[in-house]
Amino acid sequence: MADLLDQKVQAQSLVDVVAERLEAAIISGTLEPGSRLSEQALAASLGVSRGPLREAIRRLEGRKLLERTPNIGVRVAALSLRDLKEILEVREALEGMACALAAQNMSDEDIAALEGLIEAHGEQEAVREGKGYYQESKDFDFHFRIVTGAGNQRLEQMLLGDLYYLLRVYRYKSSTKPGRAKEALVEHQNIVAAIRNRDAGAAEGAMRVHLRNARRYVEEQLVEEGEAVVDPAPRKTGRVGSLR
CATH class of the missing domain: 1.10.10.10 (Winged helix-like DNA-binding domain superfamily/Winged helix DNA-binding domain)
Structure with a gap:
């Protein structure tokens, strides 16, 4: 890049x-x-x-x-490390809820499109080589598709508002840690499988695991690289x- x-x-x-x-x-x-x-x-x-x-x-x-x-x-x-941690904790809860709603509300066509998106992501050279997992914004973004597929405008406003673009910076950073890109792709596939099965509980749980892992990776990486902003x-x- x-x-x-x-x-x-x-x-x-x-x-x-x-x-x-x-x-x-x-x-x-x-x-x-x-x-x-x-x-x-x-x-x-x-x-x-x-x-x-x-x-x-x-x-x-x-x-x-x-x-x-x-x-x-x-x-x-x-973002300071504290701000980032608090924002990602809130995001885990809200996006977990969005994923549960997506399992109930997404059309079969939208789910098929989501599966196609994940398949395309898996073909990225950087993902295959474990170097990073880059997603373009909005319709090319797995998380954006799920939030809009939830069918809840309040959730959309909270998750796709001011911090959406800035959080993409830290999402990508977490994916560059060795092994994380392929792991994140598998987690995305697990989420889509739960949505395809219309299992709201499993979908929410899979999303929470995914976001918790991403948060841990990015926090560890910021500390290791000395990029954690205290002030x-x-x-x-x-x-x-x-x-x-």
């Missing part, structure tokens, strides 16, 4: 493409939580002018992936974002 920001953007919906490229770089860790961005370096890396780049940055600020601080500039959003205030030092 490291070369995502070295590829020149082709003329289409320029802001969309730049925003997608930046989002993928943040999710994959090419741009790390807490790192500051240099508009000049980014514009040169992507081969675009400052205008579309700034609009893309504003879009990612709206998704809570980037934060702008007076006298400091724009940086990649970061979420902007860092005064750190990598200044050229995306190479």
Whole structure:
């Protein structure tokens, strides 16, 4: 994923493409939580002018992936270890409930599509090699599909709101720990099997196990790599974002 920001953007919906490229770089860790961005370096890396780049940055600020601080500039959003732990504990309960509802409410066609999505994920080279499990957002995201399949708008608002994009950063990070990508794929398959069987209890239990494992992996990894943010205030030092 490291070369995502070295590829020149082709003329289409320029802001969309730049925003997608930046989002993928943040999710994959090419741009790390807490790192500051240099508009000049980014514009040169992507081969675009400052205008579309700034609009893309504003879009990612709206998704809570980037934060702008007076006298400091724009940086990649970061969660403290405590915040992350508390958010993931709540997510386990809510998404477990969503999975139970999905087992009751998803149509057979939606379940078949979910199975197809997991099959496609299993064909990713990075997953096969155990290097990571990257999912694009929304309809290409296993968890997004389950939450929307639950048929509960309140749950959607809570799970797919402000923190949806930022949590994808930490979800991907947990998948890069050796052995986790393949393990996560098997857990996804177990969840889909329970949904296919219309077993709400088993579906909720499988989702809770999956999210508990993911939380443990990401917490361990952040501590091991020294990336746990104790004080979420902007860092005064750190990598200044050229995306190479």
